[in-house]
Amino acid sequence: MSIQSRTWVLCLAALGLSACQHVPLPPMGESAAEAARPVRDMNAKELKAEMSAGVRAPSAPVSMIEPLIEKRDTLVATGYAVISVQKHSNPAQQRLLAIRASKLDAYRALTEQVYGQYLDATTTVADMTVMSDTFRAKVEGVIYGAVLVSISPVGEDTYETSLSLDSAVVNDLRLLYLGQLASKQRARRAQ
Numbered sequence: 001m002s003i004q005s006r007t008w009v010l011c012l013a014a015l016g017l018s019a020c021q022h023v024p025l026p027p028m029g030e031s032a033a034e035a036a037r038p039v040r041d042m043n044a045k046e047l048k049a050e051m052s053a054g055v056r057a058p059s060a061p062v063s064m065i066e067p068l069i070e071k072r073d074t075l076v077a078t079g080y081a082v083i084s085v086q087k088h089s090n091p092a093q094q095r096l097l098a099i100r101a102s103k104l105d106a107y108r109a110l111t112e113q114v115y116g117q118y119l120d121a122t123t124t125v126a127d128m129t130v131m132s133d134t135f136r137a138k139v140e141g142v143i144y145g146a147v148l149v150s151i152s153p154v155g156e157d158t159y160e161t162s163l164s165l166d167s168a169v170v171n172d173l174r175l176l177y178l179g180q181l182a183s184k185q186r187a188r189r190a191q
């Protein structure tokens with residue numbers, strides 16, 4: 001395996017694209033003694049330092065137990081809208097309205113993930129029989145920093161929109177929301 005190929009394998013391992021716990025690296029023209037030497041597990045900093053210094057990679061598996069690069073989790077939300085139910089006589093305008101509706105549905109789904117849902121449920125029971133069961137759901141919040149991942153047709157009459165939101169932004173949004181709740185509560189107490 002060439003040095004460029006070996007570097008590519010290490011880069012893939014460093015990016016966490018391998019689903020394996022260990023990335024086996026074949027020997028690069030080493031003697032049997034060099035190939036048999038024990039290889040210690042390297043943390044992310046040591047691996048990055050060796051790669052940037054041009055040091056030859058170890059010939060045995062590199063441990064993938066410790067994350068090599070900090071991964072940033074993202075929330076992903078998908079929204080859907082049907083084209084034919086959009087209220088317009090022009091088919092092209094119906095498609096545009098469906099795209100807009102699917103995007104709003106994706107924002108609603110993202111808001112649910114960030115802030116949760118407010119549920120109001122009422123059940124009426126008489127003579128040990130459920131007479132009525134009513135559910136209401138409400139979502140409220142502010143979303144900023146969402147990235148539009150895709151807008152694509154699904155089937156012949158539906159659009160699908162996907163949005164993603166970085167976890168750092170999610171934490172900022174939640175802190176902002178909690179701050180607003182606290183200020184509203186202080187204002188109510190002052191009255």
